[in-house]
Amino acid sequence: MIAADTSQVAIVRPQLAAVSIIGSALVAAGVFLSGFVIAEPAPYEVFMAGLIGLWSLFGLKISRAIAPLLALLLLFMVGGILSLTVMVDLATGPTYMAVSGFLALTAVFFAAIIEDRHQRLGLIFNAWVSAAVITALLGILGYFGAIPGAANFTLYDRAKGAFQDPNVFGPFLVAPMVYLVHGLLTQPIKRAPLKIAGLVVLTLGVFLSFSRAAWALNLFCVVALVFVMLLKERSGLFRLRILVLTLCGALVVMAALAAALQSEQVATLFSSRSQLVQDYDGGHLGRFDRHRIGFLMAMERPLGIGPLMFGTIFLEDEHNVWLKCLTSYGWLGFVAYVTLIVWTLTLGFRLLLRDRPWQPYLMIAWVTLVGHVGIGNVIDTDHWRHFYLLLGIVWGCAALEYRNRREGRAEKLALR
Numbered sequence: 286m287i288a289a290d291t292s293q294v295a296i297v298r299p300q301l302a303a304v305s306i307i308g309s310a311l312v313a314a315g316v317f318l319s320g321f322v323i324a325e326p327a328p329y330e331v332f333m334a335g336l337i338g339l340w341s342l343f344g345l346k347i348s349r350a351i352a353p354l355l356a357l358l359l360l361f362m363v364g365g366i367l368s369l370t371v372m373v374d375l376a377t378g379p380t381y382m383a384v385s386g387f388l389a390l391t392a393v394f395f396a397a398i399i400e401d402r403h404q405r406l407g408l409i410f411n412a413w414v415s416a417a418v419i420t421a422l423l424g425i426l427g428y429f430g431a432i433p434g435a436a437n438f439t440l441y442d443r444a445k446g447a448f449q450d451p452n453v454f455g456p457f458l459v460a461p462m463v464y465l466v467h468g469l470l471t472q473p474i475k476r477a478p479l480k481i482a483g484l485v486v487l488t489l490g491v492f493l494s495f496s497r498a499a500w501a502l503n504l505f506c507v508v509a510l511v512f513v514m515l516l517k518e519r520s521g522l523f524r525l526r527i528l529v530l531t532l533c534g535a536l537v538v539m540a541a542l543a544a545a546l547q548s549e550q551v552a553t554l555f556s557s558r559s560q561l562v563q564d565y566d567g568g569h570l571g572r573f574d575r576h577r578i579g580f581l582m583a584m585e586r587p588l589g590i591g592p593l594m595f596g597t598i599f600l601e602d603e604h605n606v607w608l609k610c611l612t613s614y615g616w617l618g619f620v621a622y623v624t625l626i627v628w629t630l631t632l633g634f635r636l637l638l639r640d641r642p643w644q645p646y647l648m649i650a651w652v653t654l655v656g657h658v659g660i661g662n663v664i665d666t667d668h669w670r671h672f673y674l675l676l677g678i679v680w681g682c683a684a685l686e687y688r689n690r691r692e693g694r695a696e697k698l699a700l701r
Contacts, residue, residue: 425493633682
């Protein structure tokens with residue numbers, strides 16, 4: 286009887302391993318599809334909805350460590366649903382909230398599958414890099430009219446790759462770029478050529494998006510990554526390598542940008558976009574004026590005004606994620622979102638320098654998430670797919686740390 290049970294276990298384990306491998310490959314495919322959102326619903330939504338449903342059938346587990354993420358996102362969605370009740374004409378409001386709910390679910394999903402198997406982090410980032418390089422190449426080639434249908438990959442003379450908006454396309458490329466920079470600084474030099482080529486493509490893609498938020502995000506994240514790595518690594522030789530390679534990388538990137546600026550079209554648009562405050566920022570009812578009026582209006586409307594209604598009133602969207610939360614998700618949604626962001630950043634910061642197999646991925650995601658929170662002051666990030674992926678990565682790594690501590694305590698008790 287015991288022998289029969291043992292043989293059954295031996296059969297089941299390879300089957301579970303095969304299911305896990307297939308599941309991990311499907312996750313990587315889903316992340317890859319996040320780089321191609323020309324129309325909505327995008328292939329990413331359809332694929333991820335099916336994947337989450339399928340994974341749930343096979344036992345998707347939401348642990349105690351991930352429960353706060355789920356709870357806060359549910360409160361956020363409750364605020365959004367309540368905001369629908371103040372709308373006279375629902376129009377596209379329910380669809381907007383459905384997308385919000387789906388994206389919130391993806392954050393919880395990514396956190397859960399990362400906690401289940403931390404090796405999936407490598408697959409996730411490699412898939413993200415692949416998608417970023419391809420969509421960046423589409424944006425670059427489209428910008429210079431080097432491929433058929435080039436107009437599909439540009440908007441307002443700005444590269445947008447396989448996205449609808451250059452302001453989303455640019456920030457999407459930043460995390461893969463930071464990942465490549467980390468690899469360049471930590472891995473053997475023989476792997477450097479491919480990483481450098483990828484960095485040049487991604488940097489040029491960010492530059493040609495002509496998104497000031499993406500430019501600032503890219504600069505902040507690379508500098509922050511190097512700073513955190515210098516704090517973590519105590520070896521003087523390693524620190525010297527980081528500084529030398531960072532300098533060399535900066536020179537290569539500057540050379541690529543200088544070459545791009547030789548184009549009159551690029552140089553003209555760069556001169557215009559590089560101004561810190563544009564006319565539509567500081568003018569009457571410009572971006573900052575709308576922020577002021579919007580915050581005052583939100584103080585009088587606890588349930589908000591409903592999703593997308595701000596744009597119908599002021600002819601422009603909020604371009605501020607905090608104001609977006611107040612208008613589209615009400616006070617409840619705003620408090621839930623602020624709590625989520627503060628909790629997530631605090632959680633990641635506390636674990637930032639721990640010596641763990643998943644530490645590099647946590648560091649990259651945390652640094653990039655901090656940058657996204659910063660640019661949220663001038664742009665809406667609440668429907669950015671990769672933003673929710675970053676949330677899932679940070680919470681997934683935190684859950685791994687929680688499990689690691691719990692198992693450590695169990696081992697100590699067993700030894701007593």
